[in-house]
Amino acid sequence: MSTVRRITRQFALAGILMATPLLAQADASTTLPDTPLEVCTTSVDSSQGGSAAAVTNSNIVQGDSTLFASYYDDTATMMTGDLKAFTIDPTTGSISSTAQWSAQTILTALSNSSLSGNNSSRKFYTNIGGTATEIQDTSSFCSATNQTYLGASSESDCENIIKLLKGVNSTTGNPSVTLGTTYRIPAKRLGTIVHSEPVYVSGLNMVIQAANDGMLHAFTHNNSTIGANNSSNGSEAWTYIPKAFLNSIGQSDAPNKIKAYVTSGYTHKYWLDATPAIDKFTTTSTSGNTTTTTNTYYLSSGFAKGAKGIFSLSLGTNQSTNQNNSTPTITTLPTPLWTFDNSSGATTVDSDTGYLYGRPIITQVTIGTTTTKVAIFASGFSTFDLSSLASNSYLYVVNLTTGALIKKFSVSGKGLNYIAGFADSYSSLNQVQYVYGGDLDGNVWRFDLTSTDSNSWNVHKLASLGAPISSEPELGQITIDGTPKRFVYIGTGRYLTPSDLTTASGSMYGLIDRIDTVTSYNDSNDATVPNQLSTVTLASSNYDTSASTTVGVASNLSSYGWAANLPTGQRVINSAAIANGKVLFTANKPSNPCDTNNSSPMESWLYVIDYQTGLQTGYFSLASAATSAGLSDTHFLASRPTVVKLSSGDYRAMIRTTDGDTLNVDVGTLLTTSGGTGSAVKGVFWREVITQ
Secondary structure, eight states, X not given: OOOEEOOOOSSBOOOOSSOSOOOOSOSOOOBOOSSOSSOBTTBOOXXXXXXXXXXXXXXXXTTBOEEEEEEEEXXXXXXXXXXXXXXXXXXXXXXXXXXXXXXXXXXXXXXXXXXXXXXXXXXXEEEETTEEEEEOSSTTXXXXXXXXXXXXXXXXXHHHHHHHHHTOOOSSSSSOOOOTTTBOOOSSSSBOOSXXXXXXXXXGTEEEEEETTTEEEEEEOSSOOOSSOOSSTTOEEEEEEOGXXXXXXXXXXXXXXXXXXXXXXXXXXXXXXXXXXXXXXXXXXXXXXXXXXXXXEEEEEEXXXXXXXXXXXXXXXXXXXXXXXXXXXXXXXXXXXXXXXXXXXXXXXXXXXXXXXXXXXXXXXXXXXXXXXXXXXXXXXXXXXXXGOOXXXXXEEEETTTOOXXXXXXXXXXXXXXXEEEOSSOOTTOBOSEEEEEOTTSEEEEEEOOSSSGGGOEEEEEEEOSSOXXXXXXXXXXXXXXXXXXXXXXXXXXXXXXXXXXXXXXXXXXXXXXXXXXXXXXHHHHSBOGGGSEEEEOOSSSOOSSOXXXXXXXXXXOSSEEEEEOOTTOBOOSOOEEETTEEEEEEEEOOOTTOTTOSSOOEEEEEEEETTTOOXXXXXXXXXXXXXXTOSOOOOOBOOOEEEEOTTSOEEEEEEBTTSOXXXXXXXXXXHSOOOSOSEEEEOSSSOOBOO
């Protein structure tokens, strides 16, 4: 039987789900939409939904069994969001119907008087002069210079904007806000959370959540005592407003400024809609008999449609000693490190940066004899109109603490966004050797960072699949007949703009990275194409258990890999998960949100296939799963699966729907059967992989 090695991470990291905005109108537009979600512009629902995947630890044990799920209210008068924490039963996998906490509920309970002044219960920070500057509705903050950054016309106007941003919602009393014809009071104190997933940082006792109010929010969990308002779990420790959303020193071409969020006539915008990457680096020091271990946490994130480029922060530290009964000391503050975009005010200026929807990678590389902390990220979409994208895309490797450019790769494909990093054997060095990513032209790229000379780093086209790629790859290494083979699991299909409402079908691929075994590799001639792959036709009824092959399967697997083709209209728009020798992924079939006859409703499925051969193990109609869970609406799109192993040894796939529900699918039988003939599959880098 194959085995799976799990790489233990300090916190739950989740890949982009619904990696791009869902449709908001039924037309032939090729432009990324601003309005949220799969609702008809002529008839907006008043329901609460959710698009981002639920995040939890991969192994559920007593005392460490929380699921975090985000929500949005898609009404034009609300445009609000929430983050909730739920308890998972470690034995049965059932999810509590009542939340442990709701961030929105806690924020709503704050009094207006607590929001104003030097001692505000909401601590807002931003990047002014390269330092973490607290934003306060006071005369000391609202200097003439800072008024400019907020787009204010006077000191009192500056204070008014800040009160509105923090949630003061009364036009009378003290404190109060002035509206006139200029401003509005947001319906709630947290903006919509649509595609950005929460990231749980257990070492800091925090959940980080980006929202479309243009702010990055940190909420406490596990009885943290950090931050301004720490009376309970779910309290907001701090909020960070990226420099890109400030006037004057922000991006000149950023379509949204933070003041606009509280301006009368505001309509929904995707401002901070990408999932951040967060990771830690560990240092130790010894004095006498005392050894001190310090974990320092870093964040890097794009904006999705909110702005071009990327920003990076230091989040804080967790420090402990080897002395008996030592309690870790946690300090946290969103300290700005750098910005990387096309504006003159950026730390590093690059004209090719675009709108980044994918997650960066935080890791280390060795250059010469020096190990350097780096952030790695793609250029993203060069424009909102996907019919007019630049013909080339780029991958950047920059110094994590300074933002200085180390390497810029150029590839001949449009819209490179989603990447994943491969580490042959994870260690405390946290060092990546290869980066993989796909673009909208269907190319799969491999970036080789193994040389200690960055000038010798190179890029190759691993495959040309002929269909758009709009989700993050999943990676694995399988030893077959004594030879380790790197597998890239990646799906095709897109659902980015209204023009994507077609019946085109996608596929899931298990591509073998064969570049190292090819004597003379030429991108144009040697890239894998679909007809070189073993092929399987997936079905959402009676399914195939055999493959039509051109080059073999199972122990005779070719040097190319396999393709698992989906039924008509189904596509892969989320990343996959690897668990116990299987690949699990959702397939979605979108529909016209303005079709009042509901002639072709949106549908979604969960597929389970063998990680080595692509042969189908099982499938789940998520509509049936919703019905069995007692949900009345079974027409929705689904997130990527988060696979968890219970204390009982059973497996569950947690899947979020665009209706705001979390499906708990029992995949235990399918994941406990043997799959493949390889001796081992390694879980590699940024993803939690289930161990047997």
